[in-house]
Amino acid sequence: MPTALNTTLHSIPVVQAAIADGESLFLAGSRQALSRLPRGHWIGGTISYFMTEEGGQLSEDRIFVTRIPEFARSVSTADYGPGQIARIYQDAPENGFTYLVVPASSEVHKAFAQQAPDCDGFLLRPVVGWVAGVRVDRIGYESPAVFNGKTGAVLEDRCAALHVALPPNRLADIDIVNIFESGAGDVIRFVQPSFRVTRCLIAGKPANLADYISAHGIHTQFPLVGDYNGSSINVSFQNVDPIAHAVDFYAPVFPGVDYRFAKPVNDYAGAFTRQMAEDGPDPDFACNCILNYLYGNLEGKKTGRVTGPITFGEIAHQLLNQTLVRLYLRDIG
Amino acid sequence: MIPDIHHPVWTQIVSGKKPLPSTRATLNLLIQSNKMSYQRDPSPANVDELVAKTHKFFTQYEALFAAEIAKIL
Secondary structure, three states, X not given: OOOOOOOOEEEHHHHHHHHHOOOOEEEEEOHHHHOOOOOXXXXXXXXXXXXXXXXXXXXXXXXXXXXXXXXXXXXXXXXXXXXXXXXXXXXXXXXXXXXXXXXXXXXXXXXXXXXXXXXXXXXXXXXXXXXXXXXXXXXXXXXXXXXXXXXXXEEOOOEEEEEEEOOOOEEEEEEEEOOOOEOOOOOEEOOOOEEEEOEEEEOOEEEEHHHHHHHHOOOOOOOEEEEEOOEEEEEOEEEEEOOOOEEEEEEEEOOOOEEEEEOOOOOHHHHHHHHHOOOOOOOOEEEEEHHHHHHOOOEOOOXXXXXXXXXXXEEEOEEEOOOEEEEEEEEOO | OXXXXXXXXXXXXXXXXXXXXXXXXXXXXXXXXXXXXXXXXXOHHHHHHHXXXXXXXXXXXXXXOHHHHOOOO
């Protein structure tokens, strides 16, 4: 019996061997690396940035492996198009969770972001994962992709899912670590779910968000923070277009949520480490955001003990930005 | 102990009339989702759906949310 893989970066031959041995895996790596894997019980997505035991790093020839624990009752792979978001929850196990990886800037990315919160099963069938991307110097030249290892499909317009059923004594517990909190500025509200915004309400008055950002010199490397019953949920800025007077986000904003600009954070690595310092067990899975890696200069820096891919968006039930997501498979006795 | 699904406290929770503060994002996503849905559609049929979902949530996650469950009543 082969030794089970640790949750970390591994060479391609080691991952090939694990797949051949029948392990069920959730993988993150470059397109070239993932393309060299055989068919088997795995899904994966393209990304080349990772949190490792040595700190943040870029790698194109190794693959980050999250293995499905042996206590899982069953594992199945599937992929879904933008018109099939509700099916993710229909196919998810009654007790368990779903790993999901979604190609960035695709229609299925937008569909999941906007539709997931309204799907039957949202929160009750936990979904955790991330958004696949490319090296930042290749944005616009290469496309993110996800892989369904069962079928061998490489997909740029569908998301890949690994549905994992758990025994009755295990419960999937997803949490987030957000180093950002709301600033003291005006409350911003939106009238419809959208990745692109022109008009909004600021302090209750109609306004143009792009104009407001320009007029107030807002630093858009820090996110907009939504107040979800006291939890801070980030939406990151992709672009502020002064010609079109429009703002593009990496996740949709929603009506009914109070947003504010975030308080600035200077020491990203320190902020993550402080928030996670008192935590006990290591998570079964984690991912962090590429914007934290870039804006926080996290290359070579550790973010607590947590390892995992550094991604173009995080999924903790719904799409998040600039957030560290963790999954724990709790033993509830 | 989780109140029976027919207890009026669930309607108060899903409508936002009874706050249920938590530090846990999963529960806070549910509370916010309920609030947004209730604002869009406060009909009795939708309230019943939200109550059913919320009750199921606490039943499913009872082992994780003991502190919050203790504050329901």
